Amino acid sequence: MSFKTKFLIWFNLTILFIIGFFSFGMYFGAMHSMEEGINNRLLSVSVATSHIITKPPDNFIISCGNKEFQDLLEAFLGFTGHEGYVRVVSKDGKSLSCTKNLLTPPIPLTKKDLDVLKTKNYFFRDIKLEDVNNNGVRICFYPIFYENNFLGYLEVGASLEKIEKMRKSLMYLFVIIIPITFFISNLGGFFIFSRGLRNILFLSKELKNFTANELYKRVPVPKSNDEIRELFESINIMMASLEKSFAQIRQFSADASHELRTPLTIIKGEIEVALRSERTIEEYQDTLVSILEEIDRMSRIVEDLLLIAKADAKEIIIEKKKIKLNDILNELCEQLSIFAEAKNVELHYENLPDVEVFADPLRLRQVFTNIIENAIKYNVNGGKVYVAIEEDEHNFIVKVRDTGIGIKKEDIDKIFDRFYRADKSRKREIGGAGLGLSICKWIIESHGGYIKVESEYGSGSTFSIFLPKIAD
Structure with missing residues (x-):
């Protein structure tokens, strides 16, 4: 099933639910309002009629079919009797007076109904009365008391014809409105969805045409200012990132091949020269030493590449523990002093403060060794290297x-x-494959820190390694 079909199914179900919910709400709300109106009208007529009976005008006679009773109700209540009736019933069930449109006997009540009336309560009941209409009548049975004596009760009825007409009108309205609304909603939904899907289909078609060699391409961004435009822009940003990543991978592969090919070429050349003619033992030893140096260089490159690959795959575990930063630096600088003397460079690391960090000591030694060695290698004859520990609010800072x-x-x-x-130009003379600082950056960032570099060409450089302080 296609996404378009699924969308239309869910859209139709949602529209049906919304239309049905509001239709039922409108129907029951209208019917409830009508019924409440009839009940309130019946009750108000009952109360007013009861008052007329208990406090009648002079010379007023209660009798069945009495025209004065009809006229009195019409004069005081505006009750014409066209849509209902009023009847006065004695407590023994005899009709005492009624409006002229009703000649049927009183509605018989059970003893339970009379007990309810005697407690000064009223109730409603729906029945059929052919004298009034064929749609049914709602009757309010209302007690009549005079000086706390139960005299009888009122039957005040009203036709349910208007309610039936309203019910039928609403049903006819829903039969017409619901299909039209459903059709218009579907038409609008289909138009909106098709318009949005058109851009998605265009995007899908464009992306299918992209290859690894065409990552420089970008999809045309729609002019509309909506989520579709954001999607196209996000795709273009992703394509730019992929292009950059693929370029880095290609460069990385080319550089790695070059770095490994160079020592292999040297080794092959040394061996070919050694095999061309007889040589002295010392010459063979020199050749073997040179080959061993190139093999060591290849081993370092392979180890660094393996470390970077594992770091990218997040397979290396940083084993952190509480260590003294100054102890590692003092020990390391003492070892590198020999290397510095051989390069005629002064290495200063005196008075390092006693500080503790939470870190992997082996990885930190790797970082500090690389940066301090670089400071010695890329120095001038008679130059100096200074190692110090400083701090700010959140970090200890090792400065080289x-x-x-x-x-x-x-x-x-x-x-x-x-x-x-x-x-x-000096890579063969100084050595290294250009992987050291990349590894250092990864190690420090794995500890939650970062490296900052400040340099002035021809005057020297300062590497600042920021390591987070141990939380209290």
Whole structure:
């Protein structure tokens, strides 16, 4: 079943429910209002008539068919008798007086009905009286008391003809209105849905034509200012993200292939040269050392690629615990001092404050090692590297500042990209595949922190690593 068919089915059911709900509400509301009107009219006539009987005008005689009784009701109540009647009945059930349009005997009441009247209560009852009409009559039986003595009761009846006419009129109205309303609603719903579905079908057709090599394409956005326009804009934003992601994947694959192909080429060249002629043991040893260096470089690249792949798949667990940040930095800087001396760079890390963070010590060592090593590698002869711990309201900040070559302004936003090197001309001399800072960024963000870089080309750089403080 298509979405269009499902929509029309649910739309029709909803329209039927709404129309039915309001139709029944209108019907029962109108009928209730009519019935309440009749009941109130009967009651008011009963009360007024009772008052006339208990306090009659002078020379007034109560008798069945008495014209004066009819005239009195008409004069005082405006009751003409065309749509109902009034009858006075004694307590023993005899008709004492009635309007001239009624000659039938009183409606017989049971002992239970009389007991109700004797308690000064009234009640209504619907019956058929051919003398009045053929649609039925609603009668109000109302007690007559004089000085707390039960004298009899009133039969005040009104025709139900108007209620029947109203009921039939409403039924005829619903028979006409409901199909017309249903048809118009369906027509409008179908038009609106078809108009909206047209854009969806167009979008579906356009997306089917897209391939991995055509992610630069964008779907035309409708001019309407509605949710459909937002959908098209969201699709275009998604396509832009996919285009960027695919470009990064292609670049990543190309860079990874290049980084792995370079040491393999060197190894192959070294072996071919060694096999061309007899060489001394020392020469063979030099060749093997060079091959071993390239193998180590390949191993580091593969390990970094594996780490990045697992990080992207969220398969690496960060094992956090409470550690002293200054202890890790003191130990690490002491080890890297040898490397700094070999590069003729001074490494300063004195008076680090005693602070604790909640982190994975092995991963933090990896971050600090990479950043401090870079500060030493990309420094000038006789340069300096300063390691310090500062803090703000929410974080401890490890700052690594160097007096090295610095980073160009246009490269700062790219240094955390995979395989990116700011100084590509020195990559073989300094080493590295351009994955270190990308891994550092992932590790720090996994700890809820971030890395900030400030640099002036030719003067040095400052890397600030923000790590959240332990909550109290």
